Amino acid sequence: MSRDIISEGGMISDGQGDVVCPCMGVTRADIREAIRRGARTLDGVIFRTGLGMGICQGMCLGRAIKVISEELGIDPTELTKSGGDSWLVTR
Amino acid sequence: MVGYTVIGAGLAGLSLAVELHRLGVEVEVIEYRDYVGGIHALTPEVGRITSELLSYVGVRVNTAAVKIGNDVYVVWRGGYRRLSNNAITATGFRVMTMPELGIYGERPAGIYPHHAVLDMLHYGLLPGKNVVIYGDNTYALSLARELMKRGANVKVVSPTEFGVEGVHGGFEVVIGRVRYVRGRGRVEKVLVNNEWIAADTLVISMFKPFKPFPSLRAVGQAVIETYDPGIVIESGRIMAKELASVSNEFVLIDSDLPVYPGSRVSRDVRRVIIQCRGCRVMVNDREYVISGDASVIELPDVDRVSIRRVVS
Numbered sequence: 378m379s380r381d382i383i384s385e386g387g388m389i390s391d392g393q394g395d396v397v398c399p400c401m402g403v404t405r406a407d408i409r410e411a412i413r414r415g416a417r418t419l420d421g422v423i424f425r426t427g428l429g430m431g432i433c434q435g436m437c438l439g440r441a442i443k444v445i446s447e448e449l450g451i452d453p454t455e456l457t458k459s460g461g462d463s464w465l466v467t468r
Numbered sequence: 469m470v471g472y473t474v475i476g477a478g479l480a481g482l483s484l485a486v487e488l489h490r491l492g493v494e495v496e497v498i499e500y501r502d503y504v505g506g507i508h509a510l511t512p513e514v515g516r517i518t519s520e521l522l523s524y525v526g527v528r529v530n531t532a533a534v535k536i537g538n539d540v541y542v543v544w545r546g547g548y549r550r551l552s553n554n555a556i557t558a559t560g561f562r563v564m565t566m567p568e569l570g571i572y573g574e575r576p577a578g579i580y581p582h583h584a585v586l587d588m589l590h591y592g593l594l595p596g597k598n599v600v601i602y603g604d605n606t607y608a609l610s611l612a613r614e615l616m617k618r619g620a621n622v623k624v625v626s627p628t629e630f631g632v633e634g635v636h637g638g639f640e641v642v643i644g645r646v647r648y649v650r651g652r653g654r655v656e657k658v659l660v661n662n663e664w665i666a667a668d669t670l671v672i673s674m675f676k677p678f679k680p681f682p683s684l685r686a687v688g689q690a691v692i693e694t695y696d697p698g699i700v701i702e703s704g705r706i707m708a709k710e711l712a713s714v715s716n717e718f719v720l721i722d723s724d725l726p727v728y729p730g731s732r733v734s735r736d737v738r739r740v741i742i743q744c745r746g747c748r749v750m751v752n753d754r755e756y757v758i759s760g761d762a763s764v765i766e767l768p769d770v771d772r773v774s775i776r777r778v779v780s
Contacts, residue, residue, distance in 0.1 A: 379543075380534065380536045383534075383536055383541055383543065383548050384536045384537050384539075389543075389546070389547065389548060390546055391545060391546060392545075394543050394544050394545045394546050394547060394548060395530070395545050396500065396532035396534060396543050399500050399532045399533065399534050399680075400680065402534040402535070402536055402543075404543075419577075432562070432680065433562050433563075433581075433678065433680070434562065434563055434565055434581050434672075435580075435581055435584060436562065436563065436581045436582075436583040436584055437584065437587075438580060438581070438584035438587075439580075439583070439584040439585065439586065439587025439588040439590070439591065439593070440501070440584075440587050442588070442593070443587075443591050443593070453591075453593055454593075457577065457653075458576070458577035458653075459577070459653070460653075461652075461653045462652070462653035462654050463576060463577035463653035463654055464577060464653075464654060465577050465578075466588055466593040466594060466595060466596075467593070467594045467595075467596060467597060468592070468593060468594060
């Protein structure tokens with residue numbers, strides 16, 4: 378996780394400094410890694426990163442939906458919370 | 469003079485930064501989002517104030533304050549640094565949690581905090597087509613108007629009549645409490661009082677002050693539960709003057725009501741915000757009436773001040 382690199386004083390680049398969830402310190406690079414490990418839904422990313430599990434109750438979800446869809450290469454309206462009819466946004 | 473980092477480019481953070489700048493103190497403003505204005509981003513009259521403030525100070529957007537271990541870091545694309553204690557939290561309100569609100573039931577897709585919906589709108593997305601907004605304040609109403617404008621059906625559910633009197637926005641206002649959410653994949657209906665309302669989305673627009681970094685000082689709605697933009701702006705100005713004050717003389721305050729910025733204020737500032745909706749208060753031997761949810765009070769030039777609510 379990007380937050381581990383920061384706490385150890387390491388160098389970060391690009392997506393590791395693109396914070397999506399400030400409460401839990403989850404970045405775009407962490408979301409990318411969660412997807413590489415198989416996450417295909419919002420809950421999949423939450424499970425692997427802790428995104429939105431902090432004290433602010435997921436105030437970052439709007440931005441998270443945008444970034445996760447970008448990293449999956451899909452339109453945000455195609456992203457689901459947990460598959461099936463759990464769609465997240467519309468236009 | 470030391471420089472300060474202000475966390476959050478909403479009304480409070482910008483007001484604080486502009487006042488610090490005016491007092492000759494170095495200041496930077498960081499903002500997690502890629503736009504400024506915070507919760508007031510949909511409020512045109514406040515937007516004008518925000519733009520004016522922005523002509524005096526710059527803002528580093530896409531730059532977040534993150535707590536890692538015991539430290540707070542400023543993180544941006546390509547870099548980070550540890551924050552000193554010369555940082556002030558201007559993170560505004562958070563939304564209340566489902567347990568705090570007493571909302572039972574399932575947790576399908578389509579339950580969103582107010583702020584997440586502001587971001588969706590900013591990205592040209594809608595949270596849903598049939599939206600229940602749960603809130604009793606001006607922000608809930610602004611959001612309802614904006615969603616209507618973009619083609620959604622909206623109902624505002626407000627637990628009190630107080631914040632939503634005389635509203636005409638083309639949407640229905642129901643006085644009551646959201647008690648239960650039902651839906652397997654997506655929200656299907658919400659129970660308001662004893663009646664089910666069909667909806668695909670529930671937006672929570674009930675707020676509490678949000679201070680994610682307790683060791684840092686704070687301004688605005690991060691510490692004051694007010695819906696008055698004037699009070700938010702004034703809290704920034706008061707904090708700026710406190711930070712810039714070089715006097716070592718203080719007024720000590722003994723109060724039975726919440727007092728901003730605290731129980732010890734600089735003798736050359738002597739301005740506080742007292743929170744108590746529609747209350748009468750005694751400040752030493754003078755009586756004040758607080759109109760709205762909070763008021764700015766000028767303290768007398770003495771060592772000690774007593775603030776007491778008058779209960780009649």
